[in-house]
Amino acid sequence: MDDQNKNLILATALSFAVILVWFLLFPPPDQPLEDPNAPAVTADNAQPAAITSSTAAPVGTTPSxxxxxxxxxxxxxxxxxxxxxxxxxxxxxxxxxxxxxxxxxxxxxxxxxxxxxxxxxxxxxxxxxxxxxxxxxxxxxxxxxxxxxxxxxxxxxxxxxxxxxxxxxxxxxxxxxxxxxxxxxxxxxxxxxxxxxxxxxxxxxxxxxxxxxxxxxxxxxxxxxxxxxxxxxxxxxxxxxxxxxxxxxxxxxxxxxxxxxxxxxxxxxxxxxxxxxxxxxxxxxxxxxxxxxxxxxxxxxxxxxxxxxxxxxxxxxxxxxxxxxxxxxxxxxxRNYQNEDGIHRFLDTIDWGWFFFLTKPIFWLLHNLNVVIGNMGWSIIGLTIIIKIVVFPLAYKSYASMAKMKELQPQMEKLKEAAGDDRQKMQQSMMELYKKEKVNPASGCLPILIQIPIFFSLYKVIFVTLELRHAPWALWINDLSAPDPSSILNLFGLLPFLPPEPGSMLAIISLGVLPILLGISMWLQQKLNPAPTDPTQQMIFAWMPWVFMFMLGSFASGLVLYWITNNVITFTQQYLIMRSHGYKPDVFGNIKGSFKRKEKAKD
Missing domain, CATH: 2.70.98.90 (Beta-galactosidase; Chain A, domain 5)
Known part of the structure; x- marks a missing residue:
């Protein structure tokens, strides 16, 4: 198993594990007095006197x-x-x-x-x-x-x-x-x-x-x-x-x-x-x-x-x-009440969460994009593009490193053959090669890892902010804070019955168009690289897009839209950067290769 695939599997598995835990923790939605200050006060004491039952009737009792x-x-x-x-x-x-x-x-x-x-x-x-x-x-x-x-x-x-x-x-x-x-x-x-x-x-x-x-x-x-x-x-x-x-x-x-x-x-x-x-x-x-x-x-x-x-x-x-x-x-x-009327920290009445240093600027940017565009769906796409521009230097370094790793693949194979069963010698030789060629094998997982807090922050923003409530995008997506209302079970509206209600058992497999596009975009992104030769790695890579597709199928449409846009941009960036460094990804060849392996497995 080469280091590049190890890092990719590690990053993907970590992302999957964290999102799964997040999904499980945060599933989608489904003798006081009538006069509260009746105790006596004195001119020099702002505290009320002790409450006694003789001063008034209890407050809030079930009304007669x-x-x-x-x-x-x-x-x-x-x-x-x-x-x-x-x-x-x-x-x-x-x-x-x-x-x-x-x-x-x-x-x-x-x-x-x-x-x-x-x-x-x-x-x-x-x-x-x-x-x-x-x-x-x-x-x-x-x-x-x-x-x-x-x-x-x-x-x-x-x-x-x-x-x-x-x-x-x-x-x-x-x-x-x-x-x-x-x-x-x-x-x-x-x-x-x-x-x-x-x-x-x-x-x-x-x-x-x-x-x-x-x-x-x-x-x-x-x-x-x-x-x-x-x-x-x-x-x-x-x-x-x-x-x-x-x-x-x-x-x-x-x-x-x-x-x-x-x-x-x-x-x-x-x-x-x-x-x-x-x-x-x-x-x-x-x-x-x-x-x-x-x-x-x-x-x-x-x-x-x-x-x-x-x-x-x-x-x-x-x-x-x-x-x-x-x-x-x-x-x-x-915000206007806080800034213009001086109500101290009034914006904190919105629950920005632990990642407030990300959720606040993300929502600020999303809000201002919506002011210009006038549609929250297109604003989410615009937000995704801006985020990808901001993290582009990191992505460029990562994808350039991945392309370099592909160039070094023949030398790495020779080092493995020379080391034989001596794993320590092989690791030492690999490290010397990386140092000589100035390659960091860990950099390949950084774009995936950095998406985790951004994904969580956007999930928080979409869930807690009023501006996404009942906000339409286009066609059938009329509420970006709710799951995709279309369903594969009724052929996306072609059959004359309604899809299962959210929260029901069948809702898990009632995938809409957006979750399916999400799975396809993740699958295509995998095809930028040949499938690993190790059977365990092949299985993980084969199942990962479709597991994510079902897992995120009941998430807010706005979040799934962000993820699809992110995948499309990532695919384009990775393809162009790797080509500019001398490695031409064979996407269609990798797709054909995956089907051929399935046919051999059946034989």
Whole structure:
């Protein structure tokens, strides 16, 4: 077995093993309080007092019929922008009804648009709530909370150009207002104010909270994708799972199932899904207490941003402004919020993974190619070409070395004959020959090895980024984030029945056009060199393209498209470089030779 074939088999086997493990690990898809800050606070202490069962009813408990009906029948004001629709409940002033106009649940044009937030009482309820925790001179009934009925002051529809203001008078000298604005995308600005017209000094602490009832219905639980609670704690980011929240211990102030962190500035907290997220975002220099809390009794998950206590003298008015992101995880939109609004490390809400130093620039390049080309499929092809240009010096050196090895083949055969059974002598002679001719036998596997992290990074980009979701390419490929929908089992649509559903046993052999082209491109790439004489090597080389074809058949079409393009470019580069160094690959002769060997094996 010559060193060149050893290196090629080693690199191919390593690539196969790593991708197989990757495929197995990351298979394609298939006694808290109602008011989260109800504990008493003092003017000089931003921490709530100990939670007791006497202060309020438990938060997030399964709503009674009356409670559900009360929320369902509560008056509402509309949300209507170019990208959002929904409403705000005047019961608690909850932002609990939000739909994303630009996205549909499924690929079909008549599929419903994505519903992101939903009211309490609905399955998997998910909403944002703001309020005030009572301090000195106040109790729960004198500050607005989850069940406060607000009135509308002025405009009664929230749009990009028209904010809305909610008002509540507690009847004892305090008037609360909440002004909500929204931009052209997904960022809400919430300004909470309180006016003290009474005779005494009072204190209270504002808060915002996101509440989820149960885990998300479409939770994927893939190791490759982070879904769940996430918070930025100044320079440190914390990514947790829902299971982690269930394991929280007791906090001496916030009670059971809570994790509490003090954030001096540059923080945010909330929940991220595969393609959507909701984040409470204080002003960049605003200190706050970040609380993640889980109620086992109610099966609710809360992300809370609680701000320092305010003290109001008679005749004084104070206010605090914070932000809420609720919408799609669009790279460009999130980047603008980070760069223009100064939201610290907001782009990290997209799960770039361990290979972030590759995934971030790869997606940046893919995004900008798509801006120019207007089609993600052709952008993936363009990305592949650029990557091949970047690694061309390495590929050139490798293929030139392979051509040189072919030239040295007669001398190597003579050295083997001269050494006989003395393997040590043969290896020593080979090394001297390599040194004399300035050939590195290991360089032949470098192009294959360098493709592994690039392949993984592109897989990550295609899987986690919203921009590939439902992105078409051409002809039958209408979703580059999904497997090729065509199937050899129904002759690619010629027979009158649908291919097997993804995840079924038959789906494994239900190969589409792209996976088949992938197998063929790998097979042709092998034919640039004669098949090895060793039977074991012949078997490995014979099966490898078709194993990869079946293994990658259920991967995203965008990834398979990248691999095919990469194979075609690699074939062309290798053929031209080897010819320029005096070795002319006999592709058709090698193909004929492989069939002749099969005929002899049958005889």
């Amino acid at each position: 019929t009356a409670d559900t009906a009360e929320q369902a029948n509560a008056p509402r004001i509309d949300i209507e922008t170019d990208r959002l629709s929904g409403s705000i409940s005047l019961l608690g002033g909850r932002l609990d009804d939000l739909k994303l106009k630009d996205y549909r649940e499924e690929l079909a044009e008549d599929s419903p648009i994505v519903t992101f937030l939903s009211p309490k009482g609905q399955p998997h309820a998910y909403y944002a709530l703001y309020g005030w925790a009572p301090g000195a001179g106040l109790d729960l009934d004198t500050v607005p909370g989850a069940n406060t009925v607000w009135s509308v002051e002025g405009n009664d529809t929230l749009s990009e150009t028209a904010p809305v203001t909610l008002k509540w008078d507690n009847g004892t000298g305090l008037t609360f207002r909440r002004t909500i604005a929204v931009d052209e995308d997904y960022l809400f600005t919430v300004t909470q104010s309180v006016e003290n017209t009474g005779a005494g000094t009072v204190s209270m602490a504002p808060y915002g909270t996101l509440t989820r009832h149960g885990e998300p219905e479409d939770l994927k639980n893939f190791f490759i994708l982070h879904e769940g609670p996430m918070r930025q704690l100044a320079e440190e980011r914390e990514d947790l799972d829902y299971d982690d929240m269930q394991d929280f211990g007791a906090d001496p102030v916030w009670g059971a199932g809570a994790s509490v962190e003090q954030v001096p500035a540059n923080g945010w907290t909330g929940f991220t899904d595969h393609f959507w997220m909701a984040m409470l975002i204080p002003q960049n220099d605003q200190p706050f207490t970040s609380v993640l809390r889980y109620s086992a009794q109610a099966d609710t998950y809360e992300a809370i941003a609680r701000f320092p206590t305010m003290t109001l003298a008679p005749g004084e008015t104070q206010e605090i402004t914070s932000r809420l992101f609720a919408g799609a995880k669009e790279w460009e939109t999130i």
